Amino acid sequence: MGESARAVEARRIWDRVAPTYDRRMAFLERHMFGDGRVWLAGRARGRVLDVGVGTGGNLAHYPDDVTVTGLDLSPAMLALVRRRAADLGRTVDLHEGDAERLPFADGSFDTVVCALALCTVPDPAAAIAEARRVLVPGGRLLLLDHVVSTWPPIHWFQWVFERFTIPAAGEHFTRRQVPLVRAAGFTIVATRRTRAGTVECVDAVRPADPGTPGR
Template identity: 35%
Template sequence: MWRECATRFNRWRYDLYAPVYDKVAQGFARHRRRAIGLLNPQPDERLLLVGAGTGLDLDYLVRCRHVAAIDIAPAMLERLRERAVKLGMEVDARVMDGQKLDYPDGCFDAVALHLVLAVIPDPQACIREVERVLKPGGRVVVFDKFLADRRRAPLWRRAGNVLARIVATDINRRLGDIVAVTKLQPFHDEDAGLGGFLRIVLLRK
């Protein structure tokens, strides 16, 4: 029940943010380029973007022929479709809940989770679904904001999170706690800025 309400709220607020999202998120361009470079999707591989937003990642994926993109907010996906057309890409873009993916098991070679695990109401459900739809040996790249694993958020950060979660994103999630519900194996983990708050992590099934 809580998850459904929070998911509906996300759909509503990202539909609202869609016209201005690119202006706010363009500051992450170098992180995106780095994360996709590490994921290194090959032209024939099947790639899934979960919580794909307006498709800012597509600029780095023009060589990829089998890109699927899902998001809960139709207005975000509308912009993604327009971007895909401009780039001359065919992208299978669908409104879908990242906590309940409507894809069969083992159908993707690679998945990108950019700025979504800190936003989606149930990140553990999302990562379980990502594990399920990945082929054995498939890769996941995560780029997001996290609290360091095993660290407890100080009071100011817990207080700040009340507002941060409503307006934008949870700032106190630990990636280790999220990935722990799967058998995905981290094989690369780098500090992407702000004293380790931003991280780029690669996982393998």
């Protein structure tokens, strides 16, 4: 199956913003998302797939004993991950690909991490279903993203902001991933919501399939 036009356009956008991404995100990383990446990466175990790895912002926070595979649509982003991994002395297996169509076999990973990426995936339910597919039974799905606020005035502002961000970069602010995670068959272990509900971390487990022996 050929690549979708949406994926081609997304690659063009992220290749363009890659050189300035970390600088532009620095304030938000520090003051909005805070220790979200630490919360997320610290829960990773075993074979880790980092979906939408971006510039590699999670790499410094993973435990030393995990193996990391990174996936992103953007070759320019992946080039920055390689540089960051080298600076950290960390080995990362990098792949160019789409979160909605992961190029990995069923049950390939113990943990799937997705930080600040589902907000731009056209079909987040498909991406979560793919994460479930590549996880072993008992594997963890770990998410961090900006989501729809619990405070109506901010929710309204997010909706207005989307009128510009969705056409420009496919970025959504009024989504929430927890219902999609539950619908995909995961069991929610823990969630954390901050900044008037606009930032949410999710830790979920893929249950064993019926009739599957325990790990």
